Structures are given as C-alpha cells and as structure tokens.
Amino acid sequence: xxxxxxxxxxxxxxxxxxxxxxxxxxxxxxxxxxxxxxxxxxxxxxxxxxxxxxxxxxxxxxxxxxxxxxxxxxxxxxxxxxxxxxxxxxxxxxxxxxxxxxxxxxxxxxxxxxxxxxxxxxxxxxxxxxxxxxxxxxxxxxxxxxxxxxxxxxxxxxxxxxxxxxxxxxxxxxxxxxxxxxxxxxxxxxxxxxxxxxxxxxxxxxxxxxxxxxxxxxxxxxxxxxxxxxxxxxxxxxxxxxxxxxxxxxxxxxxxxxx
Amino acid sequence: xxxxxxxxxxxxxxxxxxxxxxxxxxxxxxxxxxxxxxxxxxxxxxxxxxxxxxxxxxxxxxxxxxxxxxxxxxxxxxxxxxxxxxxxxxxxxxxxxxxxxxxxxxxxxxxxxxxxxxxxxxxxxxxxxxxxxxxxxxxxxxxxxxxxxxxxxxxxxxxxxxxxxxxxxxxxxxxxxxxxxxxxxxxxxxxxxxxxxxxxxxxxxxxxxxxxxxxxxxxxxxxxxxxxxxxxxxxxxxxxxxxxxxxxxxxxxxxxxxxxxxxxxxxxxxxxxxxxxxxxxxxxxxxxxxxxxxxxxxxxxxxxxxxxxxxxxxxxxxxxxxxxxxxxxxxxxxxxxxxxxxxxxxxxxxxxxxxxxxxxxxx
Amino acid sequence: xxxxxxxxxxxxxxxxxxxxxxxxxxxxxxxxxxxxxxxxxxxxxxxxxxxxxxxxxxxxxxxxxxxxxxxxxxxxxxxxxxxxxxxxxxxxxxxxxxxxxxxxxxxxxxxxxxxxxxxxxxxxxxxxxxxxxxxxxxxxxxxxxxxxxxxxxxxxxxxxxxxxxxxxxxxxxxxxxxxxxxxxxxxxxxxxxxxxxxxxxxxxxxxxxxxxxxxxxxxxxxxxxxxxxxxxxxxxxxxxxxxxxxxxxxxxxxxxxx
Numbered sequence: 001x002x003x004x005x006x007x008x009x010x011x012x013x014x015x016x017x018x019x020x021x022x023x024x025x026x027x028x029x030x031x032x033x034x035x036x037x038x039x040x041x042x043x044x045x046x047x048x049x050x051x052x053x054x055x056x057x058x059x060x061x062x063x064x065x066x067x068x069x070x071x072x073x074x075x076x077x078x079x080x081x082x083x084x085x086x087x088x089x090x091x092x093x094x095x096x097x098x099x100x101x102x103x104x105x106x107x108x109x110x111x112x113x114x115x116x117x118x119x120x121x122x123x124x125x126x127x128x129x130x131x132x133x134x135x136x137x138x139x140x141x142x143x144x145x146x147x148x149x150x151x152x153x154x155x156x157x158x159x160x161x162x163x164x165x166x167x168x169x170x171x172x173x174x175x176x177x178x179x180x181x182x183x184x185x186x187x188x189x190x191x192x193x194x195x196x197x198x199x200x201x202x203x204x205x206x207x208x209x210x211x212x213x214x215x216x217x218x219x220x221x222x223x224x225x226x227x228x229x230x231x232x233x234x235x236x237x238x239x240x241x242x243x244x245x246x247x248x249x250x251x252x253x254x255x256x257x258x259x
Numbered sequence: 260x261x262x263x264x265x266x267x268x269x270x271x272x273x274x275x276x277x278x279x280x281x282x283x284x285x286x287x288x289x290x291x292x293x294x295x296x297x298x299x300x301x302x303x304x305x306x307x308x309x310x311x312x313x314x315x316x317x318x319x320x321x322x323x324x325x326x327x328x329x330x331x332x333x334x335x336x337x338x339x340x341x342x343x344x345x346x347x348x349x350x351x352x353x354x355x356x357x358x359x360x361x362x363x364x365x366x367x368x369x370x371x372x373x374x375x376x377x378x379x380x381x382x383x384x385x386x387x388x389x390x391x392x393x394x395x396x397x398x399x400x401x402x403x404x405x406x407x408x409x410x411x412x413x414x415x416x417x418x419x420x421x422x423x424x425x426x427x428x429x430x431x432x433x434x435x436x437x438x439x440x441x442x443x444x445x446x447x448x449x450x451x452x453x454x455x456x457x458x459x460x461x462x463x464x465x466x467x468x469x470x471x472x473x474x475x476x477x478x479x480x481x482x483x484x485x486x487x488x489x490x491x492x493x494x495x496x497x498x499x500x501x502x503x504x505x506x507x508x509x510x511x512x513x514x515x516x517x518x519x520x521x522x523x524x525x526x527x528x529x530x531x532x533x534x535x536x537x538x539x540x541x542x543x544x545x546x547x548x549x550x551x552x553x554x555x556x557x558x559x560x561x562x563x564x565x566x567x568x569x570x571x572x573x574x575x576x577x578x579x580x581x582x583x584x585x586x587x588x589x590x591x592x593x594x595x596x597x598x599x600x601x602x603x604x605x606x607x608x609x610x611x612x613x614x615x616x617x618x619x620x621x622x
Numbered sequence: 623x624x625x626x627x628x629x630x631x632x633x634x635x636x637x638x639x640x641x642x643x644x645x646x647x648x649x650x651x652x653x654x655x656x657x658x659x660x661x662x663x664x665x666x667x668x669x670x671x672x673x674x675x676x677x678x679x680x681x682x683x684x685x686x687x688x689x690x691x692x693x694x695x696x697x698x699x700x701x702x703x704x705x706x707x708x709x710x711x712x713x714x715x716x717x718x719x720x721x722x723x724x725x726x727x728x729x730x731x732x733x734x735x736x737x738x739x740x741x742x743x744x745x746x747x748x749x750x751x752x753x754x755x756x757x758x759x760x761x762x763x764x765x766x767x768x769x770x771x772x773x774x775x776x777x778x779x780x781x782x783x784x785x786x787x788x789x790x791x792x793x794x795x796x797x798x799x800x801x802x803x804x805x806x807x808x809x810x811x812x813x814x815x816x817x818x819x820x821x822x823x824x825x826x827x828x829x830x831x832x833x834x835x836x837x838x839x840x841x842x843x844x845x846x847x848x849x850x851x852x853x854x855x856x857x858x859x860x861x862x863x864x865x866x867x868x869x870x871x872x873x874x875x876x877x878x879x880x
Contacts, residue, residue, distance in 0.1 A: 019725045102642045108864065109857035110819040112735075112826065113834065116841040116849045120351045120663060124340075196733035200823055203735065212736075216343070219449050219739035227740050235732035242731075350844050354662050374662055374844040412747075416842035440747060440830045441839060450828075455746025583843055 042225040050225030059214065064233055066209035070126070071198045071241075074133025075190060082138045082190070083183070086145025090175060091167055096146075107139050112200045119205065126208055129201045136197035137190040144186025148179030184249040191245055195238050293503050295334045296510070299349050299361035302339030309339050314384065314493075315362055316534040317517035324513035333506055343443045346370070346416050353378055359499040360510060364418030364491040365574045366583075372593065373584035377497035379595040381507060382514040382602075383567050386558040387488030389481055389547055390422035391465035393451060393474040394458045401477055403430045409457035410438040412447035416583065418489035421574050422480050423460045424581065425487055434581070448473075462489070463547035467539060485553065485615075486570045500595065511598035512605055515561055519608060522559040557612070563596045564614035665847040670854070673847040682836070687855070690821060690832040693749065697756025698817050702810060705761045709768020726765070734759040734820045738827055747828040752821060759820040760813045767809020771802035803874060811867035818860050833859075 024044065031041040042050075054060035085103075089096040111132055122128045152175055160170050202212025211230050218226035300315035311319060315337070318324050325335045338358050340348045346367025352358035354376050361378075368378060394400050400409075403426060413423060427434060442450060444461055451459040452473035459474065468474030480487045493514055500507045521530050531541050548555070571590040578584045603609055647667060653659065654666035661669070677683040712719045712726075734755060741758075745751035779797045825834025833852055840848030 017724065019721060020728075023725075098642045098645075100642075101640065102646065105643055105857070105861070108860040109853055110822045110860065112819065112823040113837060113853055113856045115826070116837055117846070117853060119348075119841075120355060120846060120849075123355065123357050124348045124351065192733075196735055199733055200735040203738065204823070204826060215736070215739045216445060219445060219743060224740070224743055227743065231732055231736055231740060234736045235728060238733070239728075239731045347841055347844075354660070354844075370842075370844045375660070376662055376844075414842075415839060438830070441835065441842075442747060442828055446742060446747065446828050449743055450747050453743055453746055455748065 042228065047225045047228055050223065051229045054226065054229055060229070060233060063209050063211045063214045064237060067198055067202065067211045068237065070129050070133055070202075070210065071191075071194045074130045074198065075137045075194045077130065078134035078137030078194065079141050079187065079190060081134065082141025082186070083145050085138075086142040087149060087171055087175065089142070089146050090149035090179075091171060103139075103142060111136055111197055112204060115201060115204045124205055129198070129205055129208070132201045133194050133198050136193040140189035140193060141183065141186045144182045144189070145179060148182025148186075149175040151182065152178040181253055184252060188242070188245055188249065191241060192238075195241065199234060293333060293359070293499065293506060295336055296328065296360065296499075296503075296506055297336045297338050297358045298510070299338040299340050299352055299358040299363070301342050301345055301362070302337075303342065311337070311339075311534070313362070313534050314514060314517050314521070317521055317530070318513050320533050321513070321517060321520070323516060324510065327509045327513070328506065331506065331509070343445050346418075350374075350376070353494075353496055356496070358496075360493060360495045362491060362493050364489060365571065366418045366421055366578065367416055368492075368494055368593075369571070369574050369578050369588055369590075370416055370584055373578070373586050373588050375586075378494045378593075379497050379500055380492045380563075380567075380593055381495045381500070381511050381595060381598050382493040382518075383561050383563060383599075384490060384492040385518065385560060386485070386553055387490040387570075388462050389479050390419040390460065390462060390487075390489050391476050391480075392423070392426070392458055392460055392478040393465045393468055393476050395451060395454050396472055396475050398457065398475065400457065403427065403432065403478070406458050407432070407436055408438070410440055410455075411458040411460065412440045412442045412450050412456040413460045414443050414447065415439075415441045418491065419460055419462065421577055422483070422487050422489050424577055425573075426478060426483070463543055464539065466543040466546050470540075470543075486566055486573070490567070490570055492567075495595075504598075508598050508601060512602040515599065515602040515606060515608070518559045518561050519606065519611070522556045522612075524555050527555065557615070560612040560615065561599060562612050562614050563594050563599060566615045568594070662844070662846060665850055669847050670850045673845075674851045674854075677836075677848070677851060683851070683855070686831055686833050686836045687859075690825065690834070691859075693752045693832070694756055694818060694821050697753040697821070698760045698814060700753070701757035701760030701817070702764045702813065704757070705764030705813075706768050706806070708761075709765040710772055712765070713769045713772025726762075730762045730766075734816075735823055738824055742828055747830070751828070752824050752832075755824045756817045756821050759817040763813040763816065764806075764809050767806050767813075768802070771805040771809075772798070774805070775801045804871065807867065807871045807874065811864060811871065814863050814867060815860060818856070818863060822856050 027041055028044050031043040033041075051060075085099060089099055114135075115128075115132065118128045118131060122131060156174050156178060157170070160174050165173065198210070199212045202208075202210040203216060211234055215227050215230045218224075218230065298315070300311055301313075302309045302311050310316070319337065328335050338352065338361075340352075340361075340363075345363050349358065349361040349363045350367055350371045352361065353371060354374075360381070362384065368380075371378060392403070394406075400406050413420060424434070427436075440447075440450070440456055442456075444464070447456070447459045447461065448464070448468060450456040451468065452471075458477075459468075461468075465474065465476050465479075469476060480489075493510070495507060495510075520526055521534075531544055548558070568590070571593060575584075575588045575590050579587055603611075650664075651667050654661070654664055654669075665673075674683070708722075712722060737758065738755065741751050741754055745754055775798065779801065783792075783797050821832075822834040825832040826838050827834075833856055837849050837852035837856075840846070840852065
C-alpha cells in the first residue's frame with residue numbers, strides 16, 4: 001500500500017511536468033514530418049545547438065546584458081522621477097490638481113505607439129529607448145507612491161504636526177517609510193512594465209544590441225531556433241528579476257507584521 | 260486626508276524652472292562652424308560589431324576622409340542605420356538635425372523634401388541597385404499578371420517602390436489590383452518563407468532567398484530600362500552645406516576617391532571583402548552584378564547626368580500621383596553639382612567617366 | 623441652499639480636472655506659433671485637427687479603427703473566455719492546477735510582445751496573427767484574476783452551500799458569481815488595456831491596416847501629423863475602454879455587500 005501511495009504522491013508531484021514533456025514530444029514528432037515543418041517545428045536538437053551557438057559567440061550574453069542595462073537604467077530614472085512626482089502630489093494639493101489629470105490622460109496612450117514621435121524628437125538610439133522605459137516605469141510608481149502616502153494613518157500625521165515637522169521632514173520621516181509597502185508593489189509592476197517596454201522598444205527601434213534586436217534578426221533569417229532561445233531567455237531573465245525584487249521587498253518589509 | 264502645505268507656490272515655481280530648463284535643452288541653437296560632421300549610412304550589427312556596406316565602407320577603410328577632416332579640426336562620426344528602416348530613420352535624423360549627411364535612396368529623400376526639410380545630392384551613388392520580385396518556390400506565378408489579387412509584401416516609401424511601381428504600370432495594372440502588405444524587409448522575407456505572402460519586393464537579398472530555397476525570382480530590373488534601378492546617393496542637409504562648404508568639399512572628394520578606387524576592375528575582390536559586411540555571401544553580390552548590361556566601371560559613375568536627373572523627375576512624379584507626397588518637389592533644385600565637379604577636377608578624373616544618356620524605353 | 627453649493631463644488635472640482643490638460647494644449651499651440659521647432663517636428667494642434675478631419679472625411683480613419691477594434695474585440699473575447707474557463711477550472715480543482723501551473727507560470731513570464739516575432743513566423747501577418755496576440759495578452763491576466771478570485775472565495779461559503787444542499791447551478795449563481803465577479807471585472811479591465819497596447823504594437827510591427835499601421839505608414843511618409851492623430855486616437859480609445867469597464871464595475875458592485 002505504501003509504495004502505491006508514494007507512487008501516486010510522486011505522480012501528483014510531477015504532474016506539472018507532464019504538459020511540457022508532452023509538448024516537447026509532439027514538437028519533436030512534428031519536426032520530423034518533413035522539410036516544410038522544420039521551418040516552425042525546429043528539431044529540439046537544433047534549438048539546443050542554436051543555444052550553444054549563441055553562447056559560444058557571446059551573442060546571447062551581449063544582447064541580454066544590453067537589454068538588462070536599458071531596463072535597469074530606465075527603471076532607476078523612472079523610479080526616482082515617479083517617487084518625486086508621487087510624493088509631490090501627495091503633499092501638495094495644488095500639484096495634485098495640476099499633475100493628476102495630466103497623468104491620467106497621458107497614461108492612456110500606449111507607450112509603444114509614442115515611439116514614432118520619440119524617435120523623431122529624440123533620435124533613434126539608446127536615449128529614446130531609455131526614455132520609453134523610464135516612462136513605463138514612471139506610471140506605476142507615481143500611482144503607488146501617491147496612494148501609499150495618502151493612505152498613511154492619520155495619527156502619524158498628527159504626531160508629525162505636533163512635533164512641528166516641516167514638509168520635507170514629514171515626507172522623509174513619516175510618509176516615505178509608511179508608503180514603502182505600496183511603493184514596493186509599484187516597483188514590482190514597474191519592473192514588469194520596464195522589461196516589457198524594453199523588449200518592445202527594441203523590436204520597434206531595431207537599432208543597437210538587445211534581445212529584441214536578436215529576435216528580429218533571427219526572424220528575418222528564418223531561424224526559429226534562435227527566436228525560441230531568445231524568447232526563453234527573456235522569460236527566464238524576467239523571472240529572475242522578479243524573484244530578486246520579491247526577495248528585496250520581503251527584506252525591506254520584514255519589520256511589517258503580516259496582516 | 261490632507262496634509263496641505265501652507266504655501267504651494269515655491270513648488271510650482273521650481274516646476275516651472277525645471278520645465279524651462281528642459282525646454283532650453285531641446286531647442287537647438289547652433290550657428291557656429293561645425294566641429295563634427297555626422298554621416299548616416301546603412302550598417303549591420305553582426306555579433307556586436309557594426310559594419311558598413313558599399314562606398315561608405317571604402318571611405319572609412321581608406322581613412323583619407325577622417326585625416327583630412329581632422330586637419331580642419333573636425334571629427335567624423337558615422338551614424339549607423341538599420342536596413343529595416345533606412346528611410347524613416349534618416350529622414351527623422353535630418354528633421355531633428357542629428358545628422359548632416361546620409362547615404363540613402365531616392366524615394367525617402369523625395370518624401371523628406373516634399374515635407375519641407377531641404378537636402379541636396381552632393382555625390383550621386385552610381386548606377387543603382389537592382390530590384391527583384393520574389394515568389395515562394397512552389398508558386399506557379401511567372402509574371403505580375405499571375406499575382407493579380409494576391410498579397411505582395413512591399414515596404415512603402417522605400418526606393419524599390421518606384422521600380423516596382425513602374426513594373427506594375429508597364430504591365431497595365433495598379434497597386435489596387437493587389438493586396439499590398441507594408442512589411443519591412445525582414446518581416447517580408449519571413450512572410451515569404453512562411454508562405455504568408457504570395458510575393459515580395461526586395462533587393463539582392465533575393466538571391467539569398469533562392470539559395471535557402473524559400474523564394475524564386477520572377478522579375479528584376481535587370482530586364483528593364485537602365486533608369487529603373489533604385490538609386491542611392493550621398494545627401495546633405497542644405498543648411499549644413501551652406502554653412503560648411505569646405506567640409507562638404509572634403510567629403511565629396513573623399514567619396515569620389517572611394518568610388519574611383521572601386522571602379523577599377525582589379526579592385527573588385529578587395530571591394531567585396533571590405534564593402535560587403537551585411538552577412539550576405541559573396542556570391543550573392545556577384546550575381547547581383549552579373550548579366551547586367553552595364554560594365555563595372557560605369558556602374559560607379561558619380562556624374563550628375565541625364566540618368567540621374569530623369570530618374571528623380573520620375574520619382575517625384577510617381578510620388579505625387581500615388582499620393583505619397585502632398586507637395587510637388589522641384590527635382591532640379593535637389594542637385595548641387597559644385598562639390599562633385601570640384602572633386603573631379605582636384606582628382607584629375609575629367610573624362611574618366613562619360614555622362615550617360617537615358618535609355619530609350621522601358622521594359 | 624446646500625444643494626446649489628454642492629453642485630457648484632462638484633462643477634468646480636470637475637472643471638479643475640481639465641485645467642492642466644487645457645494648459646498643456648495652450649502651451650503646445652503657443653510653442654508652434656512661436657516657431658520654436660520646425661513644423662515637421664512639432665505639428666500644431668490646428669494641424670493635427672485638420673489632418674484628423676481629412677482622415678475622417680476620406681473614411682481612412684474609420685476603416686483603420688474598424689480593423690483594429692475588430693481584432694481587439696475578437697481576440698479579447700477568445701482570450702477572456704479561455705481565461706475565465708481556465709481560471710475557474712484551475713481554481714476549483716487542484717489536480718488541474720498542478721498539471722497546468724508550471725507551464726502556465728513559465729509562459730506568463732514572457733511578455734506578449736516578445737512572442738511577436740515567433741507568432742509572425744507561425745501565423746503570418748494576416749488577421750490570425752493579430753487576434754492570437756490579443757488573445758494571448760488577455761488570456762494570462764484574466765486567468766490569474768479568475769484563479770485568484772475563485773481561490774479567494776471563503777471556505778465558509780462552500781460549507782454553507784453544502785448545508786443548504788444547493789444544486790451546482792445555485793452554487794454558481796448565488797455563491798461563486800457574486801464573490802468573484804468584482805475582482806474578475808477588474809482583471810478584465812486591466813487585461814483590456816493591456817491587449818489594446820499590445821495590439822497597437824503588433825500593428826506597428828506587421829500589418830496592412832489598423833491604427834498602428836496607419837501610424838507606421840505616416841511615419842514612413844514623413845507625415846508626423848498622421849502619427850499624432852494616431853497617438854491621440856489610441857489614447858482616446860484606451861481611455862474610453864477603461865472608463866466603460868470601470869462604470870460596469872461600479873454598477874455591478876452596487877448590489878454587492880462588502
């Protein structure tokens with residue numbers, strides 16, 4: 001009985017892997033159906049060799065690093081700008097009334113649709129890409145900073161006014177720490193947006209190194225294997241960044257009791 | 260909840276200061292003689308290294324331009340442009356003044372000038388390149404007529420549109436007789452290979468498609484009149500040329516030097532090594548130039564002759580008709596032959612090339 | 623008396639909402655008339671309006687809008703339907719969850735945009751490709767929202783329904799739906815916004831019609847005014863889509879007891 005139970009348990013454990021394995025098997029089967037099929041259903045071995053090829057030529061690493069760089073720089077710039085504007089809107093009703101509507105209307109425009117304009121105004125290079133990524137990161141952080149600071153419990157604000165804090169002290173010593181959970185959530189979103197818009201802007205700007213550019217070139221040369229490797233790398237890198245940020249967030253918020 | 264600041268004015272004041280500062284950064288006020296000249300050219304990114312094609316590669320390789328400019332205290336900066344969107348990138352570069360010269364093609368430059376940004380041809384780029392119509396390898400289409408109503412991948416606003424348009428007109432059709440898909444060359448090639456389009460208009464990379472067995476060439480400008488080929492020249496911003504004639508002259512002379520070197524048959528193999536950095540195999544390049552009625556030397560003639568003039572008049576006319584541009588362009592204004600003529604004289608190349616006459620009729 | 627004051631107040635706050643956008647518009651018009659940037663780089667509001675007028679008059683704008691919206695609606699419908707079903711199944715039945723979860727989470731990590739080259743290679747550049755892109759963009763967030771919503775139903779609800787011996791249909795109608803509809807609606811709204819963005823991006827890259835393609839063609843013809851019209855229209859549509867779903871949310875939320 002025990003063995004059967006153990007077997008069933010392990011089946012359940014590994015059932016998650018069933019789907020990917022089945023897909024892989026079907027994929028390999030399709031790739032052997034004929035020449036025309038190998039165009040899309042690239043044999044697994046070729047994907048493997050494509051991967052090795054990219055690693056050996058260093059292409060994968062160079063491009064991934066370039067994309068990461070763009071994302072990180074954009075995230076930092078957009079993040080700080082977002083913190084600044086969000087904080088501003090939280091402490092100044094005038095700023096809130098002026099900037100708020102602008103923010104909500106401009107947010108609606110798909111960022112990647114702005115690329116033709118940004119390319120014209122700022123050029124077709126790294127600067128424009130970083131601009132787009134910063135914008136993508138900016139929006140969620142503004143929102144979350146603002147909401148986080150506004151949601152601060154009134155008693156803290158009262159204490160601050162009793163202690164005669166000026167605005168800056170209020171901001172730094174009360175609002176910022178209290179809003180940190182919300183800001184961290186905003187940061188997670190900003191990371192996702194930044195990553196997506198980096199890849200997207202690479203696909204649309206098509207200049208300079210980056211995994212987006214790598215995929216485009218692979219698509220043009222009809223190398224599905226490289227496209228697949230690139231897609232997988234994008235997914236994995238995104239996952240890694242997400243996980244690291246998640247850990248950072250847990251670390252920063254460790255003083256918070258779980259509600 | 261409301262933590263209003265008693266006095267919000269300083270905040271607003273700082274915001275306005277910041278905006279004004281950014282404003283100042285964006286506006287361009289530059290009337291001094293240039294310390295840097297930026298030439299845009301098609302470049303390819305292979306393994307992180309940037310490589311040029313064509314005459315620009317030769318110019319860079321010869322190094323003469325860089326040296327001469329350095330003597331004037333001017334730095335030479337090449338601005339790489341991806342082949343997927345040459346016209347757009349360079350037009351925007353001229354418009355926002357981030358480039359001074361560019362090697363690119365006929366239709367985008369007409370579009371730019373029609374839009375009000377003025378550029379001039381400084382050195383014509385030789386005979387031009389062939390345009391090919393490619394179909395999937397198992398397609399039964401043999402002529403354009405067989406493609407009626409079918410889907411054709413054609414990147415609009417690019418030089419090859421003109422050649423293709425002439426073929427369409429000469430065959431008695433209109434663009435509306437087909438389903439034209441505005442795909443960039445990369446996407447078009449992929450679409451052809453996947454069988455998602457029934458034809459694809461492109462340049463010599465058509466041979467690569469044939470080699471990979473994903474395409475079959477059914478027409479090219481090789482079988483058409485000489486001036487059907489797509490053209491690319493060295494263009495310069497009109498304002499820059501007016502303000503920096505000396506620099507412009509140096510550039511023109513450098514290009515003529517490069518082209519003279521290339522035009523000598525014994526340099527063909529070296530040319531292939533230096534100027535073919537887009538990852539295309541050598542044999543593709545050779546096939547592009549084979550079976551063509553034009554001898555190697557003549558292909559590189561940089562003269563402002565009837566061929567060039569007529570070609571541009573045609574392009575402007577077609578663009579207007581096809582509603583690609585809204586304002587007519589006076590093509591005669593586009594040619595600034597001073598620098599070329601001075602370069603020819605300086606390099607003692609008078610008579611090396613003969614001005615060409617336009618061919619009598621189309622295909 | 624207070625009613626009038628309330629009205630005045632709400633008018634005041636609503637009007638204030640428009641202050642900065644109007645200021646921006648005025649600043650834009652002023653910059654253009656001052657000629658600080660050449661007309662090709664910054665088209666004036668008047669110019670944009672005129673181009674929009676032309677495009678509308680020639681029917682071009684409508685035709686592009688129609689194509690884009692058609693793809694959005696179809697793709698979103700497919701994606702959200704699949705997402706809802708999937709989310710419910712995965713939320714309710716642990717084995718299904720275990721079976722699909724790893725693959726699902728792995729695929730979710732890849733931004734939809736990154737799939738575009740692959741999808742172009744597989745589906746080509748016709749309608750199918752764009753609809754698949756939209757469906758994919760909608761599927762993952764909606765599945766997640768549904769899954770979370772279903773998982774969020776307190777156990778007690780199920781126990782109560784067992785006590786009352788509710789039929790499955792009743793269970794769904796009176797327990798599951800009210801508890802899950804609000805978060806699912808929010809998920810739908812967010813997914814719709816994202817799908818719209820992805821569609822525009824896909825059309826920019828590979829299409830022969832649609833708002834994105836209109837913008838790209840404008841760019842190739844050096845008609846920045848057309849590009850601007852496209853930007854404004856996409857923003858407007860995004861805004862309208864968001865607003866309409868938001869009002870559905872508030873409307874449906876009225877009968878929900880918190």
